[in-house]
Amino acid sequence: MTITVVGSVAYDTIETPAGKRDRCLGGAATYFSLSASYFTDVRVIAVVGEDFGKRQEAVFEAHKIDTRGIEHTAGKSFFWEGSYLENLNEAKTHNTELNVFAAFNPKIPDAYRDSEFLFLANIDPVLQRRVREQMPDVKLVAGDTMNYWIKDHRTALLEVLKGLDILLINDTEAKMLAGNNNLVQAARVVRSLGPKTLVVKHGEFGATLFGDPAKTFRAPALPLEEVVDPTGAGDSFAGGFFGYLASQPEVTPAAYRNAMFYGSVMGSFACERFGTERMQKLTRKEIDERFNLFRELTHLA
């Protein structure tokens, strides 16, 4: 099955204890699509500025990602600057420039309309909804969001949730969205808002799936010797998770479990290099070897 993803394609300036990178290729849709491309065909909807050229385009092409839905417009691409100097688990944002994203009105290329899977990466819920409405016939819809939309754009976000099968967020976001500090109770509240399946990401402690058709399931994260850059780990998790699901003939409970592992696998790779460096240069063999490592890490003899 083919996935269409809408989200940001951007430039990031990132500082971590391991070093600094200026204006590297980033954005949720970039991480997601690179990660998912190891499993299935991916099509991107986004907007970029004049600073996005052949070299950036080539990164997507190398992974056979369809970029016909990336709109090129006058101005500069979305830009984010952040650091993780004190805490590798939480970015400190120094600067966010929406730039061309401020006036983004996503349009779905006709060639994308037969996509069976849709991923709404973390952007303004008004835009997420507009994309969802243009693709009424998809089989499975997953999405992401963040504290900013949960706090200040709740009404728009609640409309998006109604149209989701799967929501992927972190602990803080799940508890904030539900207004409940117990994760199990919060998961029940969130699932009553639309998404039958909720995946809660716990950073270095893995992720938990709540929902149907799979029962509650916990995937670990890999204990890493060095976290070079956690930027995009959540989007890479989502790409591995949803990409694997889309690659399966049927979305069974067993497929959901494997998808949680593949999500964790891709999230762990993302942290090993700056930006999308690691996501760009993986092999399916490396991915499956790490999948087996995750199995060894968690399974009884």
Added chain:
Amino acid sequence: MTITVVGSVAYDTIETPAGKRDRCLGGAATYFSLSASYFTDVRVIAVVGEDFGKRQEAVFEAHKIDTRGIEHTAGKSFFWEGSYLENLNEAKTHNTELNVFAAFNPKIPDAYRDSEFLFLANIDPVLQRRVREQMPDVKLVAGDTMNYWIKDHRTALLEVLKGLDILLINDTEAKMLAGNNNLVQAARVVRSLGPKTLVVKHGEFGATLFGDPAKTFRAPALPLEEVVDPTGAGDSFAGGFFGYLASQPEVTPAAYRNAMFYGSVMGSFACERFGTERMQKLTRKEIDERFNLFRELTHLA
């Protein structure tokens, strides 16, 4: 195999969002021995005051725990008062009275000397060492400690670590002990100090085993609908972990993996009621059912 445990037998006054209990039976050795008693024979070394009577003794007797090593002396038993009103993952201590523990000089009853397993619960490392030295022939020694001893009694603690096979501590303690904020690197440093095996407890996110003979292994925690009282969850984890190991004919890598699961199982039960209430009233059937639930929670199809 039989386990001898040295540690506190105490009274706790506990307040959590679920309510309050005054002076309930507590202490690390109490939680540990109740938990381990579902797997093997346990013998306790501790000191109590005149406030410890037949009714408290009966709790241990009901679980066939050998209490001949509990010294009765003039004065009051160790007392701790704490609350978890803002954060269920971290106790706020309101009061600690060492009482009879201040002058405790542990003596090993002759009847305990053939114990093959020894657990040094979280007490003054000087006392841990004194017990360790009196039992030179044990097969396997595990222990616990806390931030207070790591920070202010480092020299004494380092002596204890040299005599340990297994150390069970939490994330903060492991990182503090190693002076390193990366868990994988911290684990390597801690293991170079003595204990070949390190179990790091992550609270609601389970625990990780680093070491020999088992490879790195992650056990989950059960996502709980309600945490009534987390007091003693770590000691109950240790009791399940070490109790299971002691019940096995051989301490193999597979046994370590099962032990991690049984530790998590016992820790999850401990949180369901105040104090030792849940630890007192379990059945082996309930324990094994939950073990299977943990397997379902983590294993691929």
